[in-house]
Amino acid sequence: MTITEIQKVLRSAISETAKAQFGVDIESIAAETPPKTELGDIAFPVAFELAKQIKVATGEKQNPRAIAEVLKARLETFDFVGKIEIAGPGYLNVFFDRSKFIAENAAANPLPNAGTASAKICVEHTSVNPNKAAHIGHVRNSVLGDTFQRILKSTGKQVEVQNYIDNTGVQVADVVVGFMFIQNMTLEAIKGLDTELTGSGQSFDYYCWDLYARVGQEYLANEELKSKRAEVLHLIEEGGNETAELADYVATRNVECILNTMERLSIRYDLLPRESEILHLHFWDKAFEQMKQLGVIHYESEGKQAGCWVMPFEEHTGDDDNEGDKILVRSNGTVTYTGKDIAYQMWKLGILGLDFNYKYFHKYANGQDVWITSPQVEQNEGAIPSFGGGETIYNVIDTRQSYPQEVVKKGVAAISPERGEKASIHLAYEMVALSPAAAEELGFALSDEDRKRPFIEMSGRKGLGVKADDLIDRLEAKALAEVESRHADATDEEKQHIAHQLAVGALRYFLLKFTRNTVIVFDFNEALSFEGETGCFCQYSAVRANSIFRKLDETNSVESSERRLLACESSEIDAIVNSETGTDIWSMAILASRLDETVHAAATANEPAILAKYTFTLAKAFNLFYHNHKIIAEADDTKRALLVVVADMARRSLTAALDTLGIEVPMKM
RNA sequence: GCACCCGUAGCUCAGCUGGAUAGAGUAUCUGACUUCGAAUCAGAGGGUCGCAAGUUCGAAUCUUGCCGGGUGUACCA
Incomplete structure (x- = not known):
């Protein structure tokens, strides 16, 4: 059983026992990972909650520890449970049967659900105005969106990626x-x-x-x-x-x-929908009609917004300068971006009743196809995929556009109440800004006032920003110098390829380690770093792991080691894993097994940083494991087999985690 | 004015729906390469979690008020 499955079983057992023994219905049962392995593998602080509920229901005051004792007796009957301790005021700490867990999870896929199809989800990201090069603020959008769609795919979802072209x-x-x-x-x-x-x-x-x-x-x-x-x-x-x-x-x-x-x-990307088609294929006209009929917008005949069609917005009031309501059609009859986005989002959800024409645009080097919309019906070779009609749509858009996005969401929800506001999700993120020092490094003259500011906003209009290609070039050059110094004998092509992989790892990780609502104040030193909490650190850890497996002979391969472990008595493995030095072997195994759980947490919270942090923690744990245990040189056959199997769990989990972050593991570095 | 976000170690940030001794990276100092690769590891110092009240068995986390910083509130997107 995987951790996720074990959690599910334990939760329902707790819930049933709570109902049967105390007559309390408990809707959600919190499960935690204890701060240290010595405290257990899963902790339930549920006894406190139950004591409260019992008091509310009956007025009777019960000791949380006594409640925990009852639950403990029930949970101990499961064979995957090694032992249970009641800690502190009433924590229920569950310890797994370690040898059984390792035996069952040794060969398990770290992401068991990846690839299982379900209803489609549309993710829109990038959407850079096509009038200039992309800067790192745009790249934060793209990396967030791309990583998020990878996370969704890792949980088994079918995803379509769109890049809107204004x-x-x-x-x-x-x-x-x-x-x-x-x-x-x-x-x-x-x-x-x-x-x-x-x-x-x-x-x-x-x-x-x-x-x-x-x-x-x-x-x-x-x-x-x-x-x-x-x-x-x-x-x-x-x-x-x-x-x-x-x-x-x-x-x-x-x-x-x-x-x-x-x-x-x-x-x-899978599709590039263009704004010109939204206009010329009358997407807006159709959405406009529906909104008029439903009365969600109205015509303003007087005041500041006279001659405009507006959507009321009660959440915040206007002031002297501005109305609170949002204009969708200007007094000259043209449509605002917000209006066009409502039509576009309706199409994405499959509730518009119109479709684009499509033209084949480009085949990527990896074989993936990308299509673009077209004003007229095109002659395409082969079948056109079915686009749009997502069950849920995620829009990766700067947090500064939260207000128009709320208007869009309201408009869509008004037209399709059964889908409601939950169907369209604004994945908002804060901007990437420049430190005053970085702005000056780019050759921009700053006023004294600007120098005192915490950060300077990038601006395409002013030409102020770190262009994405420039930064990638610098990262590649720096990585190449490092690779050069370590692997002078490798071919140029090989060295460049590795440098590229490291540059991508560095940039993607740098943009992912911050949570979405943190303003990234760009700093060249930090962004160009390959040490500490960086993508490179995680890659290095995986490269080291792989080099062990290259050197293992046939009798110590992963397969042989697994067979050896299965053949020996579980008590023999328990003796190793439960010993003092064995605890960190177990810590490594259990941490590596938490990838699936972490990916789901990241998907639920819409927060890729959760996965980035986990990946770093996993890489760090492997480096420690690597330092403390000599795997190939281990004399004891059983222990060596165990180390091989656990190291393999760690490297597969690390590789899969990095892959979900869009980061490759180089052959060497 | 109104809405939203932020304030945690010198600096940059994590801290999941309230839970165990508040954690990382970086910087500073100290130690570890004859080893499965040192882009690494170990150790040390460093905290009134902006301030104040409240709810609770229990608050960095929830509520309210205040202080400080940011963003939005465009017939731009």
């Missing part, structure tokens, strides 16, 4: 203004520039990064240029004209660049 928004319009009215370039000229850039090893999205910042600066001084923005935006939204064609080229090229950046980090 190809008709203001930000794309700004770069288009830059190309057309600052650079005076036609579409042909831009294509020529693109070829030129590619030829000289530069990238289109970097060029746009600088151009976008320049447009932002020019707007401040040039009113005429600023007036072009609305014009251009209108033409892009309308489509079927030269400006729209130019914008489409610019946006698509940026999408390609951003997808390349993300692929460097093992982040891939």
Whole structure:
């Protein structure tokens, strides 16, 4: 039995006993992991809760320890239980039968549910405006989203990953203004520039990064240029004209660049839904009609918002400057982002009654396909997968967009009350900001006031930010130097591959170790570190584990060791595992067995950091285990077999945990 | 004004639905490479969990108030 199964059995036994012996119904039974192995493998603080309930029901005051005694007698009858202790004021501490547990879990899959299909879940992440290169703030979004979808898959869910392309928004319009009215370039000229850039090893999205910042600066001084923005935006939204064609080229090229950046980090998508299709395939019109009929929005005929369609928002009141209600349709008839997102989310949930057209976009190096939406029906080779229609949808979006996301959620819930607000989940996360020192390191002049601030927000408009590709390049270069110093004999290709794996591990772990609602104040030293709580540390631990198994001969292989353990008396194993030095062997085994439980906890709490922390703890525990036990050199046959089996449990669990974080284990490092 | 987030070791952060002696990393100091790889391990010092009340057998965790920092409240996204 796995830990999860054992917990389930124990919980229901406690619940039944509570009902039978004390007449109390207890809805949820908390199970804890004791702070130390010496205190047990699972702890139930349930006796305190029961004492309280009994007092409420009968007025009778019972001692928690006496209640725990009754539960103890019941739980002791299970064969997987070694012993039970009542500790402190009434903790019920359960100790597993160690030899039995190891024998049963030695060869178990650390993630038993992965791959078992169920109702589909849609995860939207990345959704970078396609007008410039991605910076590390965008990468936090993508890494969180990608890791979360991996976590969901590890719990057995079927997941579809979408990256929304806002190809008709203001930000794309700004770069288009830059190309057309600052650079005076036609579409042909831009294509020529693109070829030129590619030829000289530069990238289109970097060029746009600088151009976008320049447009932002020019707007401040040039009113005429600023007036072009609305014009251009209108033409892009309308489509079927030269400006729209130019914008489409610019946006698509940026999408390609951003997808390349993300692929460097093992982040891939199934579908790229575009905003232009939301408009041209009349998704909004349909959602708009439904909301009008249901009365969830209304037309404002007077006041500040006269001429607009708005959704009321009572949760917080407006002030002198702003109304509390949210505008979905502007007085000029155009739709806001929030409005379009309502239509998009309805499609994601399969309640819109319309579908996109699809075009094959790209095959990733690993064989995965990514599709993009299209205004017209396309001739595709092979079948188009079925997109959208998720049972639950997760939207990985900056916490600064919490307010419009609440509006979207309310709109969707109003149209589909039976699905309700639980169907759409905003996976919010705090921004990645720069320390004043980091901003200056990037060459930005700061005012004295700025220098006193706790952090400086990154800004695409100002061109202030750490570009993702730059950081990955720096990480790879640094890792390569380290690999070079340790494995000078390896081929260049091999060394580069390892350096790449280490860079990905470092960056992904760095962005995952913080919980979602922590602002990451970016620091170059910390982000570029390979020591301490880093991805590299976890990878190193796994690499060491693997090197042991490469050196084990046939008679000591994992399979032989498992056979040897099964053949010997359990008392013999118990003698080792229950001895003083054996306790940390057991600690290693039980910790390695908690991956499945941890992945479920991370999925339930929508918090990938829980898994990152566990992975680090596991790696640390293995390093200690590795230090304290000489596995290959162990003289005692049974103990050696036990060490091999436990080390194997640890490395498989560590490898699976890292894989769920999107981090590979190098061959050597 | 209103809504949301944060305040825990010098610094950066964990702390699960209230539970056992509040933990990591980093920095500082000390020790360990003839070994399955030292990108590692061990040890030491370092805490009024912002402040104050309340609920409870029990509070870093829940409630209220205050102080300090941040974000949002756009006919941007």
